[in-house]
Amino acid sequence: MMVIIDYGLGNIGSITNALAKLGIKAQLSSKSQDIFKADAIIFPGDGAAEQAMANLKKRNLINSIKEIILSGKPFLGICLGMQILLSFSEEGNVECLDVIKGKVIRFKSDLKIPQIGWNQVQRVQNTALKINNLFKDIPDRSYFYFINGYYCLTDEKEIVVAETNYGQIFCSVFMKKNVIGVQFHPEKSGVAGLNFLKNFTDFAYANNSGN
């Protein structure tokens, strides 16, 4: 079973709808015991980093999330759920989960902030098989839906899988072992987004084979 972490932030209704469309069973939960039992985890999020960290703390989820990631369970962070995997966010100057080294910073472009709309995702790595599988049936430079005023600037350059240009180039997808972060909203990105979620599920269950 896929578990979507519900910590009081984010459009979890949309993610549930998208997974249902794909025929993927998922459970919404904010309980550590459910998260530990999951085959794979989706970590959504909308809004501000400070609020997100406060909500996680209130639900005693911070250590559980770190542990489950360390255990090797497939883990997908979406939008704010990607950002708070980093060490620190400039949005509210808050310490985050520190699973990925780096910080979250605000766009410095003259364009309207936040960026709201469809933007292209360009792959910068296409050698590893598991990365290719993640983008199966998704042409390079496909459009995905973004809503963000901040972005991830990771020190671990080798994990950046795809980038996007919004007056400046930023990391829109990273992948480090079992952990995937996407700045866009796959659940709101039409066919490309649904394919991405399907590919993540395939990755998750391939990873869990033998269980």
Added chain:
Amino acid sequence: MLVKRIIPCLDVNRGRVVKGVNFIDLKDAGDPVELAKFYNDEGADELVFLDITASYENREIIIDIVRKVARQIFIPFTVGGGIRSVRDIKKILLAGADKVSLNTSAVTNPEFITEAANVFGSQCIVVAIDAVKRSDGWEVVKNSGTKPTGLDVLSWAKKATERGAGEILLTSIDCDGTRKGYDIELVRRISESVKVPVVASGGAGKIDDFVQIFREGKADAALAASLFHFNRVRISSLKERLQKNQILIRN
């Protein structure tokens, strides 16, 4: 880079999609759930659902239809009509919407925009403005276009964004349903004055109107209803033509 968005709008009255001219003389245009699915499959970039009489009749939005529509679409979904409290917004988001559109309640109580943006984030809060042309500019009207407010559209749009609106949905009531083209001057004025995206609405009648509203009106997105509902323009062919005109869109 970000591309221009094409947004079909479902104006819903008592569970059916309707369309009028200048906000009156409503004609039936179909079932909202079926239309939503059709637009999702056609390549719409976003969908707006407005319960157009909720505010006027002072009642709550039809939440079960919102929920049914949300299950059919995998693009951003904005819902508006009769939203008066944080509790109303929460219910709509739980039903599967991504953003809410505030109109009358924002004009009556601008503090509500701030309150909503603080709870849900600005990215979630659209302020819809219905504009009527006057000799010296445009006036904001409320309650489904029935009540003049005395507010100037430009200053209200600025105030709304300062209060936390993440997007402006700007409708010209003079042009709405006429199919004579968008109010380009209105949209350009507002788009150049605010720092958030502006969605142009009201008057789309042919493909060239979209080219113009993006080029001259500086709109970030263009919304249309009857044009799409009655199949006068297909979204797929509209996008092809926009691309030929060097307007960046999602294909």
